Amino acid sequence: MSKPLLTVENLRADIRMPDGVLSAVDGMDLTVTRGETVCLVGESGSGKSLTCDSITGLVSSRKIDVSGSVRFDGEALLEADEATLRTIRGNRIAYLFQNSHNALDPVYSIGNQIVEAITFHDDDPEPEPREQAIELLETVGLSRPGERVDSYPHELSQGMRQRVALAIALAADPDLLIADEPTSALDVTIQARILELLEQLKRERDLTVLLVTHDLRVVARLADRVVVMYAGQPVERGPVDAVFETPAHPYTQALFDSFTGTTQKTHEQPAATGCRFASECPHAVDDCRTERPAFEAVGTDETTSHQAACIYYRDGRDRSKVLERATGVATAADSLLEVSDGE
Ligand code: SF4
Known part of the structure; x- marks a missing residue:
């Protein structure tokens, strides 16, 4: 078996409250190997998103103490400084959030935003970044990408914006995509199309994905392995087929x-x-x-x-x-x- 890309051991996120400490993530162990999709599943408030934010250093509150061990391709992330983390997040770990509003800047065209992500990753991109942006829009299934590259987020539908958010996430050709409830804010028809797209990208680009969801349909379609979380703790883990056959x-x-x-x-x-x-x-x-x-x-x-x-x-x-x-x-x-x- 190949070496894990991401190894998390005994991860904790302790929130200091006025009346004590709340262990919002408590003893999470996790490995993600290249090319696989590992899914954190549980109801809202179970600590799935906080686990991902703790892994990538996105926890900004000074009231949350993160501890444990996180190794991403050999690099110890919990000990890394902010500049290193920012570079890793821009180049090697990308996020796709539930709400594309958070990922898109309303004052820039979608093409400019994809170009910015490409040039952050590569200062001498080939082919030239606008051309790559159009190709990426085509990859994520946006119709008429050559015209739409100059559109602004408000000119696109919700489903189109989620495709653009995915194009931005893919722009740096990341080693790991963290997809946090990527279809939850979408209506059912659009959800199905985004799921199809993610399945296709998994097959064609051999994407490595850490997926967060509460939706068992999403787990069944995309996951290779599953970690079930309850109240901050992992309670069951295994290959998706085994967990779905014998919960x-x-x-x-x-x-x-x-x-x-x-x-x-x-x-x-x-x-x-x-x-x-x-x-x-x-x-x-x-x-x-x-x-x-x-x-x-x-x-x-x-x-x-x-x-x-x-x-x-x-x-x-x-x-x-x-x-x-x-x-x-x-x-x-x-x-x-x-x-x-x-x-
Ligand atoms: S039976 Fe198992 S799941 Fe239920 S309370 Fe005991 S340890 Fe927890």
Whole structure:
């Protein structure tokens, strides 16, 4: 297996509050290898975006303390100075946000904004940057790119602006694209087109992507591997097929239930100690409230990369208690995913 491009170990983002410290990201481990798409999935407030911002040094609040280890192609990012981080963000790690309004400057034409991104990355671009900008607009599927290169953001539809934001992200030919809820602000038809485009770019450009989403449809279509997050902590991880076939952690099952409409999410306060899902988990026992569960293999094969942080997967515990719902939950989600695929 090739060396990971990004390795994150025990990442924490602690927010200093008037009444104590809130661990908004708590013990995140993550690897992303070149050419793969790793997806952070969880409901809003689970720490997905803060994880990405912490990795790339985008956390600006002095009230948030980021610690742990982040290595991007060998470079220790948490120890890097701001100038180094800015260069890495401009050249090697690109962002695609939920709302293209944030990525586009209303006073410059889209062509100028793409040219700026190209020349930040390469001071002697070949072919010349305007020509490259038109090619990039064509790559992201904007019709009549030669004319539209001189358009301003307000002259474009929401879907077109998201394509332009993607063209800007691709302008530096980044090693890693961080896509944070890239389709959430779009209507359903445009969402489908942007997803198709991302799938196509993955195939054709061998893009490496760290994807953040709450939407299981997006996960199913784009991810190679998944990390499920709950209240700042990773709770399940593994290849996308394994997680969708056997959602093993009780929180992942609740997330799938909520997607299929089987149950609504509850909004209990996460438990302060032990497993944070203990206040909502139907299988919780006393140990769950005192000890934070480590990741354990879901199957009996210890070498599997499908793991869940739940005490029922420890040796000597009866994992069938939490696994008994997995097949039903997975089948219900699968039928819904098939329906939306056919839309
Ligand atoms: S560790 Fe306990 S509370 Fe947490 S998911 Fe497993 S059974 Fe539920």
